[in-house]
Amino acid sequence: MNRRSIARNVQKGFTLIELMIVVAIIGILAAIAIPQYQTYVAKSQVTRAVAEVGALKTKVDTCLLDGKTTIGTEPDCDPGATASTMLTGGAQGSSPAATAKVNGYPQITLGTATTASTIVGTLGNSAAQAISGSTITWSRAVDGTWSCVSTADAKYNTPACPKAST
DSSP, rough: OHHHHHHHHTTOOOOOHHHHHHHHHHHHHHHHHHHHHHHHHHHHHHHOOOOOOTTHHHHHHHHHTTTTBBBBTTTBOOOOOOOHHHHHHHHOSSOOOOTTTOBBEEEOOOOOSOOOOOOEEOOOOTSOOTTTOOEEEEEEESSSSSEEEESSSSGOTTBBOOOOOO
């Protein structure tokens, strides 16, 4: 063996310190990325719940225009809501019964020509822990306009459904 072959054999692989530096860098990146990802997931779940709960606005409007002020099956106002894995709450009308820890429904309170109506979705079941128990509330004023508020932290809410004032 000459000097060149010895030098080539010595430079194979990584040293332990180089591997430890790589592991430390990955750990730092993970410490930053995981909380950001959890925030992103919770925010997307709130956005989804706002859309799912808001999907019933048209049905509520139709019921009120038809003079129906009671939730139930025909001839009452039948919301025909679809179950959500993000929400808790029992079925109303002809919707199938909610299965505990699997799915739930928004809860509708119909008003009259002179009182407001509300659709409330309570986050739970498979919702992120940071938003579990928060509510999304769509309120219909007597003039027919809808507004939305949420009880989730402001960082999770959409501009269309801000945090409720306290």
